[in-house]
Amino acid sequence: MKNRYDPAFGDRLNTGQKAKAEQLERARARLKASAETAEERNQARQKLVAEREARHAARAAAKRAEAERIEAERRAEAERIETQRRAEEEARLAAERQAADAAARKKEEEHAKLAEILAAQKAARDARYAARKARQGRK
Secondary structure: OOOOOOOOHHHHHHHHHHHHHHHHHHHHHHHHHHHHHHHHHHHHHHHHHHHHHHHHHHHHHHHHHHHHHHHHHHHHHHHHHHHHHHHHHHHHHHHHHHHHHHHHHHHHHHHHHHHHHHHHHHHHHHHHHHHHHHHHHHO
């Protein structure tokens, strides 16, 4: 026996087609609404990308500036050390020259003193020789 609440095959097909059509209509409505807001979403996305790139560029610029500052400090420190090294080298060379000059003066003074002593000894020897000759000549 046939149940009167049991839908017929044709009714079921019609109900399925209506459901598919409604589903398709809802999808089209969502697509249309999505298409209307798609431009806004794309603009928002592009804005976010631009902001991200700007932040990245700012960080890169800050990093470059920091690297340049560090490099400038390193160069200044190296220059200061080189200047200090040159000054120390010049002071060392000046001290060596002074020491060499002092040694040369001392050596000259010693030679002069030695020459004076030798001259005094020669004069004494000559005086003794002359005295001996004088004594021998008197005898």
